[in-house]
Amino acid sequence: MTTNRLEGLDFxxxxxxxxxxxxxxxxxxxxxxxxxxFFILSGFLIAQLLCKEYAxxxxxKPFRFLIRRGFKIYPLxxxxxxxxxxxxxxxxxxxxxxxxxxxxxxxxxxxxxxxWSICVEEHxxxxxxxxxxxxxxxxxxxxxxIIPKTFLFFILTPxxxxxxNYYGEIYWGESFLFGILAxxxxxxxxxDSLFCGALLGYYYTFFKDAVFNWIVKFKGLLFIxxxxxxxFILTHIRGNLIYDTIGYSFLNLxxxxxxxxLLKIGTHERYAFWFKNPIYxxxxxxGTYSYVAYLIHIPIIQFIHHLMDDNDYNIFxxxxxxxxxxVFSWLISKYVEQPILRYRNQHYK
Numbered sequence: 001m002t003t004n005r006l007e008g009l010d011f012x013x014x015x016x017x018x019x020x021x022x023x024x025x026x027x028x029x030x031x032x033x034x035x036x037x038f039f040i041l042s043g044f045l046i047a048q049l050l051c052k053e054y055a056x057x058x059x060x061k062p063f064r065f066l067i068r069r070g071f072k073i074y075p076l077x078x079x080x081x082x083x084x085x086x087x088x089x090x091x092x093x094x095x096x097x098x099x100x101x102x103x104x105x106x107x108x109x110x111x112x113x114x115x116w117s118i119c120v121e122e123h124x125x126x127x128x129x130x131x132x133x134x135x136x137x138x139x140x141x142x143x144x145x146i147i148p149k150t151f152l153f154f155i156l157t158p159x160x161x162x163x164x165n166y167y168g169e170i171y172w173g174e175s176f177l178f179g180i181l182a183x184x185x186x187x188x189x190x191x192d193s194l195f196c197g198a199l200l201g202y203y204y205t206f207f208k209d210a211v212f213n214w215i216v217k218f219k220g221l222l223f224i225x226x227x228x229x230x231x232f233i234l235t236h237i238r239g240n241l242i243y244d245t246i247g248y249s250f251l252n253l254x255x256x257x258x259x260x261x262l263l264k265i266g267t268h269e270r271y272a273f274w275f276k277n278p279i280y281x282x283x284x285x286x287g288t289y290s291y292v293a294y295l296i297h298i299p300i301i302q303f304i305h306h307l308m309d310d311n312d313y314n315i316f317x318x319x320x321x322x323x324x325x326x327v328f329s330w331l332i333s334k335y336v337e338q339p340i341l342r343y344r345n346q347h348y349k
Contacts, residue, residue, distance in 0.1 A: 024301055043198040050132050084112065
Protein backbone atom coordinates (compact mmCIF):
# COMPACT_ATOMS: atom_id res chain seq x y z
CA MET A 1 0.00 0.00 0.00
CA THR A 2 3.01 2.33 -0.13
CA THR A 3 1.95 3.68 -3.49
CA ASN A 4 -1.43 4.60 -2.09
CA ARG A 5 0.17 6.57 0.69
CA LEU A 6 2.24 8.57 -1.75
CA GLU A 7 -0.83 9.19 -3.86
CA GLY A 8 -2.59 10.24 -0.68
CA LEU A 9 -0.02 12.96 -0.12
CA ASP A 10 -0.44 14.06 -3.72
CA PHE A 11 -4.18 14.20 -3.06
CA UNK A 12 -3.60 16.62 -0.19
CA UNK A 13 -1.33 18.67 -2.45
CA UNK A 14 -4.03 18.71 -5.12
CA UNK A 15 -6.69 19.88 -2.67
CA UNK A 16 -4.28 22.51 -1.34
CA UNK A 17 -3.35 24.00 -4.73
CA UNK A 18 -7.01 24.05 -5.77
CA UNK A 19 -7.80 25.94 -2.58
CA UNK A 20 -5.01 28.47 -3.11
CA UNK A 21 -6.03 29.12 -6.73
CA UNK A 22 -9.72 29.48 -5.85
CA UNK A 23 -8.74 31.85 -3.05
CA UNK A 24 -6.84 34.10 -5.45
CA UNK A 25 -9.75 33.90 -7.89
CA UNK A 26 -12.00 35.19 -5.11
CA UNK A 27 -14.13 32.04 -4.88
CA UNK A 28 -12.91 30.40 -1.67
CA UNK A 29 -12.21 32.79 1.18
CA UNK A 30 -10.38 30.17 3.28
CA UNK A 31 -8.41 28.65 0.39
CA UNK A 32 -5.22 30.31 1.64
CA UNK A 33 -4.91 27.53 4.24
CA UNK A 34 -3.65 25.36 1.40
CA UNK A 35 -0.26 26.97 2.04
CA UNK A 36 -0.37 25.65 5.60
CA UNK A 37 -1.01 22.15 4.27
CA PHE A 38 1.91 22.52 1.84
CA PHE A 39 4.14 23.42 4.79
CA ILE A 40 3.08 20.37 6.80
CA LEU A 41 3.58 18.05 3.82
CA SER A 42 6.98 19.53 2.95
CA GLY A 43 8.21 19.25 6.53
CA PHE A 44 6.98 15.67 6.77
CA LEU A 45 8.51 14.51 3.49
CA ILE A 46 11.85 16.26 3.98
CA ALA A 47 12.26 14.96 7.54
CA GLN A 48 11.26 11.46 6.47
CA LEU A 49 13.81 11.57 3.63
CA LEU A 50 16.65 12.70 5.88
CA CYS A 51 15.69 10.40 8.75
CA LYS A 52 15.67 7.42 6.40
CA GLU A 53 19.13 8.42 5.20
CA TYR A 54 20.35 8.50 8.79
CA ALA A 55 18.67 5.19 9.64
CA UNK A 56 20.39 3.50 6.69
CA UNK A 57 23.81 5.16 6.80
CA UNK A 58 24.10 6.64 10.31
CA UNK A 59 25.03 9.96 8.72
CA UNK A 60 23.52 12.83 6.77
CA LYS A 61 24.96 14.37 3.61
CA PRO A 62 23.56 17.90 3.79
CA PHE A 63 25.13 19.17 0.57
CA ARG A 64 23.77 16.23 -1.41
CA PHE A 65 20.32 16.92 0.02
CA LEU A 66 20.51 20.66 -0.76
CA ILE A 67 21.75 20.01 -4.30
CA ARG A 68 18.87 17.64 -4.96
CA ARG A 69 16.36 20.13 -3.55
CA GLY A 70 17.99 22.83 -5.64
CA PHE A 71 17.29 20.87 -8.83
CA LYS A 72 13.65 20.71 -7.77
CA ILE A 73 13.21 24.35 -6.77
CA TYR A 74 15.74 26.61 -8.50
CA PRO A 75 15.36 26.02 -12.26
CA LEU A 76 11.62 26.69 -12.38
CA UNK A 77 11.81 29.47 -9.81
CA UNK A 78 14.54 31.39 -11.63
CA UNK A 79 12.86 30.82 -15.01
CA UNK A 80 9.73 32.32 -13.45
CA UNK A 81 11.70 35.31 -12.14
CA UNK A 82 13.43 35.75 -15.51
CA UNK A 83 10.04 35.68 -17.25
CA UNK A 84 8.81 38.29 -14.80
CA UNK A 85 11.74 40.65 -15.42
CA UNK A 86 11.45 40.29 -19.21
CA UNK A 87 7.67 40.60 -19.52
CA UNK A 88 6.63 42.95 -16.71
CA UNK A 89 7.93 46.46 -17.20
CA UNK A 90 7.80 47.60 -13.60
CA UNK A 91 10.27 49.53 -11.50
CA UNK A 92 12.20 47.35 -9.07
CA UNK A 93 14.33 48.46 -6.18
CA UNK A 94 17.59 46.77 -5.25
CA UNK A 95 15.85 45.30 -2.20
CA UNK A 96 13.19 43.70 -4.40
CA UNK A 97 15.81 42.25 -6.73
CA UNK A 98 17.76 40.81 -3.80
CA UNK A 99 14.54 39.45 -2.36
CA UNK A 100 13.74 37.71 -5.64
CA UNK A 101 17.21 36.30 -6.22
CA UNK A 102 18.13 35.09 -2.73
CA UNK A 103 14.79 33.83 -1.41
CA UNK A 104 14.34 36.67 1.07
CA UNK A 105 11.32 38.23 -0.59
CA UNK A 106 9.36 37.61 2.61
CA UNK A 107 11.64 40.14 4.35
CA UNK A 108 12.77 42.55 1.62
CA UNK A 109 9.85 42.43 -0.78
CA UNK A 110 9.92 41.20 -4.36
CA UNK A 111 8.10 40.91 -7.64
CA UNK A 112 5.40 38.47 -6.51
CA UNK A 113 3.65 38.37 -3.16
CA UNK A 114 2.90 34.64 -3.24
CA UNK A 115 6.58 33.59 -3.38
CA TRP A 116 6.93 34.35 0.34
CA SER A 117 6.05 30.73 1.14
CA ILE A 118 8.78 29.41 -1.16
CA CYS A 119 11.24 31.57 0.79
CA VAL A 120 10.08 30.07 4.08
CA GLU A 121 10.53 26.57 2.68
CA GLU A 122 14.04 27.39 1.43
CA HIS A 123 15.03 28.63 4.88
CA UNK A 124 13.61 25.45 6.37
CA UNK A 125 15.66 23.25 4.01
CA UNK A 126 18.86 24.96 5.10
CA UNK A 127 17.99 24.80 8.77
CA UNK A 128 16.84 21.18 8.95
CA UNK A 129 19.81 19.97 6.89
CA UNK A 130 22.17 21.72 9.31
CA UNK A 131 20.35 20.43 12.41
CA UNK A 132 20.27 16.81 11.27
CA UNK A 133 23.84 16.94 10.00
CA UNK A 134 25.08 18.14 13.41
CA UNK A 135 22.95 15.55 15.22
CA UNK A 136 24.19 12.76 12.94
CA UNK A 137 27.76 13.38 14.09
CA UNK A 138 26.74 12.08 17.53
CA UNK A 139 25.68 8.60 18.56
CA UNK A 140 22.29 7.00 17.90
CA UNK A 141 20.99 7.68 21.41
CA UNK A 142 21.87 11.36 21.16
CA UNK A 143 20.05 11.57 17.81
CA UNK A 144 16.76 10.33 19.28
CA UNK A 145 17.18 12.49 22.34
CA ILE A 146 17.95 15.80 20.63
CA ILE A 147 15.91 15.72 17.39
CA PRO A 148 12.38 15.72 18.89
CA LYS A 149 13.37 18.44 21.36
CA THR A 150 14.95 20.58 18.65
CA PHE A 151 11.93 20.24 16.36
CA LEU A 152 9.63 21.08 19.29
CA PHE A 153 11.70 24.18 19.97
CA PHE A 154 11.11 25.39 16.41
CA ILE A 155 7.41 24.61 16.76
CA LEU A 156 6.91 26.57 19.98
CA THR A 157 9.27 29.51 19.38
CA PRO A 158 7.31 31.00 16.42
CA UNK A 159 4.14 30.84 18.52
CA UNK A 160 5.88 32.95 21.16
CA UNK A 161 7.28 35.29 18.51
CA UNK A 162 3.85 35.79 16.93
CA UNK A 163 2.45 36.68 20.34
CA UNK A 164 5.26 39.18 20.94
CA ASN A 165 4.67 40.53 17.45
CA TYR A 166 0.96 41.05 18.09
CA TYR A 167 1.54 43.06 21.27
CA GLY A 168 4.49 44.86 19.66
CA GLU A 169 2.14 46.13 16.98
CA ILE A 170 -0.25 47.41 19.66
CA TYR A 171 2.46 49.25 21.59
CA TRP A 172 4.76 50.46 18.80
CA GLY A 173 2.50 50.41 15.77
CA GLU A 174 2.77 48.50 12.52
CA SER A 175 6.27 48.32 11.08
CA PHE A 176 8.68 45.97 9.34
CA LEU A 177 8.98 43.86 12.50
CA PHE A 178 5.45 44.19 13.85
CA GLY A 179 2.13 43.72 12.10
CA ILE A 180 -0.12 41.19 10.45
CA LEU A 181 2.08 40.98 7.34
CA ALA A 182 5.13 40.09 9.44
CA UNK A 183 3.12 37.43 11.28
CA UNK A 184 2.03 35.93 7.98
CA UNK A 185 5.23 35.92 5.89
CA UNK A 186 8.34 36.20 8.08
CA UNK A 187 10.12 32.88 8.41
CA UNK A 188 10.75 33.18 12.15
CA UNK A 189 6.98 33.57 12.66
CA UNK A 190 5.89 30.78 10.33
CA UNK A 191 8.49 28.02 10.23
CA ASP A 192 6.62 26.12 12.96
CA SER A 193 4.33 24.63 10.31
CA LEU A 194 7.26 22.96 8.56
CA PHE A 195 8.78 21.68 11.80
CA CYS A 196 5.40 20.33 12.87
CA GLY A 197 5.40 18.27 9.69
CA ALA A 198 9.05 17.37 10.32
CA LEU A 199 8.26 16.07 13.81
CA LEU A 200 5.55 13.85 12.33
CA GLY A 201 8.03 12.68 9.70
CA TYR A 202 10.58 11.80 12.38
CA TYR A 203 8.13 9.75 14.44
CA TYR A 204 6.62 8.13 11.36
CA THR A 205 10.05 7.02 10.14
CA PHE A 206 11.32 5.54 13.39
CA PHE A 207 8.13 4.67 15.31
CA LYS A 208 5.44 4.08 12.68
CA ASP A 209 3.62 1.32 14.56
CA ALA A 210 3.52 3.43 17.72
CA VAL A 211 2.15 6.36 15.71
CA PHE A 212 -0.66 4.23 14.28
CA ASN A 213 -1.47 2.85 17.73
CA TRP A 214 -1.55 6.40 19.05
CA ILE A 215 -4.05 7.38 16.35
CA VAL A 216 -6.41 4.60 17.45
CA LYS A 217 -5.93 5.26 21.16
CA PHE A 218 -6.49 9.01 20.99
CA LYS A 219 -9.06 9.22 18.19
CA GLY A 220 -11.29 11.34 20.43
CA LEU A 221 -8.54 13.94 20.86
CA LEU A 222 -7.86 13.91 17.14
CA PHE A 223 -11.56 14.55 16.48
CA ILE A 224 -11.44 17.59 18.80
CA UNK A 225 -8.36 18.92 17.00
CA UNK A 226 -10.15 18.55 13.66
CA UNK A 227 -13.20 20.46 14.94
CA UNK A 228 -11.06 23.30 16.34
CA UNK A 229 -9.00 23.38 13.15
CA UNK A 230 -12.16 23.64 11.04
CA UNK A 231 -13.31 26.51 13.25
CA PHE A 232 -10.12 28.48 12.55
CA ILE A 233 -10.34 27.68 8.84
CA LEU A 234 -13.97 28.74 8.45
CA THR A 235 -13.86 31.84 10.67
CA HIS A 236 -10.90 33.33 8.78
CA ILE A 237 -10.28 36.24 11.15
CA ARG A 238 -6.56 36.79 10.73
CA GLY A 239 -5.50 39.89 12.59
CA ASN A 240 -6.88 39.10 16.04
CA LEU A 241 -4.84 37.78 18.96
CA ILE A 242 -6.19 34.22 19.07
CA TYR A 243 -6.00 33.59 15.34
CA ASP A 244 -2.54 35.09 14.81
CA THR A 245 -1.03 33.11 17.69
CA ILE A 246 -2.54 29.72 18.52
CA GLY A 247 -4.75 29.83 15.42
CA TYR A 248 -1.86 28.99 13.15
CA SER A 249 -0.73 26.33 15.62
CA PHE A 250 -4.13 24.64 15.50
CA LEU A 251 -4.02 24.73 11.71
CA ASN A 252 -0.70 22.89 11.97
CA LEU A 253 -2.29 20.30 14.22
CA UNK A 254 -5.32 20.03 11.94
CA UNK A 255 -3.32 19.28 8.81
CA UNK A 256 -0.95 17.05 10.77
CA UNK A 257 -3.92 14.97 11.94
CA UNK A 258 -5.31 14.79 8.39
CA UNK A 259 -1.93 13.58 7.17
CA UNK A 260 -1.72 10.90 9.88
CA UNK A 261 -5.27 9.72 9.19
CA LEU A 262 -4.52 9.48 5.47
CA LEU A 263 -1.39 7.45 6.20
CA LYS A 264 -3.40 5.19 8.51
CA ILE A 265 -6.17 4.69 5.95
CA GLY A 266 -3.52 3.80 3.38
CA THR A 267 -2.62 0.69 5.40
CA HIS A 268 -6.12 -0.84 5.14
CA GLU A 269 -7.12 -2.86 2.11
CA ARG A 270 -10.78 -2.10 2.83
CA TYR A 271 -10.19 1.48 1.70
CA ALA A 272 -8.33 0.53 -1.48
CA PHE A 273 -11.38 1.46 -3.57
CA TRP A 274 -10.96 5.07 -2.47
CA PHE A 275 -7.52 5.25 -4.05
CA LYS A 276 -9.03 4.12 -7.37
CA ASN A 277 -11.79 6.72 -7.38
CA PRO A 278 -11.51 8.87 -10.56
CA ILE A 279 -11.97 12.14 -8.68
CA TYR A 280 -9.34 11.13 -6.15
CA UNK A 281 -6.92 10.16 -8.91
CA UNK A 282 -7.58 13.39 -10.81
CA UNK A 283 -6.97 15.57 -7.76
CA UNK A 284 -3.84 13.54 -6.95
CA UNK A 285 -2.56 14.14 -10.48
CA UNK A 286 -3.05 17.89 -9.96
CA GLY A 287 -1.01 17.52 -6.79
CA THR A 288 1.99 16.30 -8.76
CA TYR A 289 2.05 19.66 -10.57
CA SER A 290 1.42 21.74 -7.45
CA TYR A 291 4.81 23.49 -7.35
CA VAL A 292 4.57 24.62 -10.97
CA ALA A 293 0.92 25.59 -10.54
CA TYR A 294 1.72 27.60 -7.42
CA LEU A 295 4.44 29.53 -9.24
CA ILE A 296 2.44 30.46 -12.33
CA HIS A 297 -1.17 30.77 -11.16
CA ILE A 298 -1.08 34.46 -10.23
CA PRO A 299 0.21 35.79 -13.60
CA ILE A 300 -2.27 33.56 -15.45
CA ILE A 301 -5.16 34.84 -13.34
CA GLN A 302 -4.01 38.42 -13.88
CA PHE A 303 -3.65 37.92 -17.64
CA ILE A 304 -7.15 36.46 -18.08
CA HIS A 305 -8.64 39.11 -15.82
CA HIS A 306 -6.88 41.78 -17.91
CA LEU A 307 -8.48 40.41 -21.08
CA MET A 308 -11.99 40.61 -19.63
CA ASP A 309 -14.01 43.67 -18.67
CA ASP A 310 -15.13 43.65 -15.06
CA ASN A 311 -18.74 43.28 -16.21
CA ASP A 312 -17.79 40.13 -18.10
CA TYR A 313 -15.87 38.60 -15.22
CA ASN A 314 -18.35 35.80 -14.59
CA ILE A 315 -17.88 32.09 -14.06
CA PHE A 316 -16.23 31.54 -17.46
CA UNK A 317 -12.99 33.54 -16.92
CA UNK A 318 -12.21 31.94 -13.52
CA UNK A 319 -12.88 28.52 -15.02
CA UNK A 320 -10.65 29.38 -17.96
CA UNK A 321 -7.95 30.55 -15.55
CA UNK A 322 -8.18 27.34 -13.52
CA UNK A 323 -7.96 25.14 -16.60
CA UNK A 324 -5.12 27.26 -18.03
CA UNK A 325 -3.10 26.97 -14.83
CA UNK A 326 -3.16 23.18 -14.89
CA VAL A 327 -2.65 22.87 -18.65
CA PHE A 328 0.44 25.09 -18.48
CA SER A 329 1.57 23.33 -15.29
CA TRP A 330 1.36 19.96 -17.04
CA LEU A 331 3.31 21.26 -20.05
CA ILE A 332 6.01 22.90 -17.94
CA SER A 333 6.30 19.85 -15.72
CA LYS A 334 6.54 17.45 -18.66
CA TYR A 335 9.01 19.41 -20.77
CA VAL A 336 11.03 21.33 -18.16
CA GLU A 337 10.68 19.99 -14.62
CA GLN A 338 10.72 16.25 -15.28
CA PRO A 339 13.79 16.28 -17.58
CA ILE A 340 15.66 18.30 -14.94
CA LEU A 341 14.66 15.82 -12.23
CA ARG A 342 15.69 12.88 -14.39
CA TYR A 343 19.10 14.49 -14.84
CA ARG A 344 19.30 15.01 -11.06
CA ASN A 345 18.40 11.42 -10.33
CA GLN A 346 21.03 10.14 -12.76
CA HIS A 347 23.91 12.29 -11.49
CA TYR A 348 23.05 12.97 -7.82
CA LYS A 349 21.62 9.74 -6.48
